[in-house]
Amino acid sequence: MKRGKHVYTVLRYAFTSIFALGMMYPLLWMVSSSLKDTSEIFIHAHQLIPSQFKFANYTNGIKGFAGISFVVFFKNSIIITFFSVIGAVLSSLLTAYGFARIRFRGAAIWFACMMTTMMLPHEVLTIPQYILFQKLGWINTFKPLIIPSFFGGAFFIFLLIQFMRGIPKELDESGKIDGCGVFGILIRILLPLLVSPIITVSIFKFYWTWDDFFSPLLYLNSPKLATVALALKNFSDPTMQTDWGALFAMSVLSLIPILLVFAFFQKYMVEGISTTGLKG
Template sequence: MTSYVRTMHRIRSAILHLAVTLLALLMLYPMLWMVSSSLKDTTDIFVNSHQLIPSEWSFDNYVNGFKGFAGISFAVFFKNSFVITILSVIGTVLSSALVAYGFARIRFKFAPFWFACMMLTMMLPGEVLMIPQYILFHKMGWINTFLPLIVPSFFGGAFFIFLIIQFMRGIPKELDEAAVIDGCGKYRIFALVIVPLLTPPLITTAIFKFYWTWDDFFSPLLYLNSPKLATVSLAIKNFSDPTMKTDWGAMFAMSVLSLIPIVLVFFIFQRYIVDGISTTGLKG
């Protein structure tokens, strides 16, 4: 009987692993197809679109794609994306942590009201804010600069503030009281006591902000007019030109390269994502 139970357990486990593997391949197929298309010439992409293995391997797509367009190398677009993304991540992490500390640890007048106002901002569609923000940035002379894409990040984000608050509430307040006895003020408590314990939610915030900023297409399209200021997402779109022949192979090649930073960030920091979202208390 024991042998029968073990056999059935192994069979169910094998079926489960097979099903998960098939689902994983199904979800990865678009990415595999893109990588395959980046190694095909334009004709082969459309004639043999169903084949993942190219008829002829064409690595020239990566060379031609990296040359960019309008005399601007794709390295410039990567640099622009990294500058915008890294500064936005730094601004979001610092400001969100500071605001979360104020809500979670400092008593001030009308705190519940301001917290509710902050949470309500998550319900506003981006389309509602788009025109007022554009008018504001235009009057400030920030159009065709990186400032509209970076500066707002230094004022926090409601989702990230809420995430950090929930985690911070699991940190014992006795640590704050002990720091006060040692002569620490609110800012020293925040910097020396609270921040070192916020590693999981801060890294989670950084990961999500990195993803959202790196993949953002509409904001650069709205605020950046000069080709030299284009981000990777905007530059990839510019490979498609309806007025002339589109180099699809180069477009797919640059799309593959654009995924490398996202994949690296995920595999390096993936263990922090669950810890950051799980707010069950102090992590050891």
């Protein structure tokens, strides 16, 4: 029995390792290509270890293109992502608190309307939103990429509502006895208990905003306002020879913030998702 159990354990770990290697291979290939000469990337694509390490790809990539450094593109992405995360967290938290803890007429109808928006494809809203932002004079600015985040998101609101419903309402009553108002209950009682779902919302919003390509492509016309995702696309020029080594080097750097966020906050992310919907 013990021998069979050991064999099963070895096979399980072997299969998991092979599967993990297969999932990580594209990432390893990109890191390897960022250290290769452009002529070697596709000729010796199967070799993960470069014949000669070319760290100059990173310095060449940082120089950017059209006289604009890649540092500018990283700065643009950081600005957009930071304010989008702040807006999404604040607006979604307040909206979820209203649905979960405050009784008002028509709450069920408004909640149903909010949930219905999750079924709308993003493509359906693209043209009306573009026309609206054009009328407001927001095209070629960061406003269309940031300000909508301050109006919440149905998925984030639903996630926070489910978590709040798992918190006993007796805590609200005790807060009222101690003199807390509506916002006092949220800030002093509920907010410390909502750390995990708030971090989960922040991580999701960070991922979706940092990796977003379509929205910057639609609203940003000036190269100086481009985000990292858009700059990586513009880095490759089909009319000229593309410096693929520098392109892959910047792609590797663009993944570092995502990997760092996941490494430091995955515990809260898993906890926030796994406890959502549980009632205490």
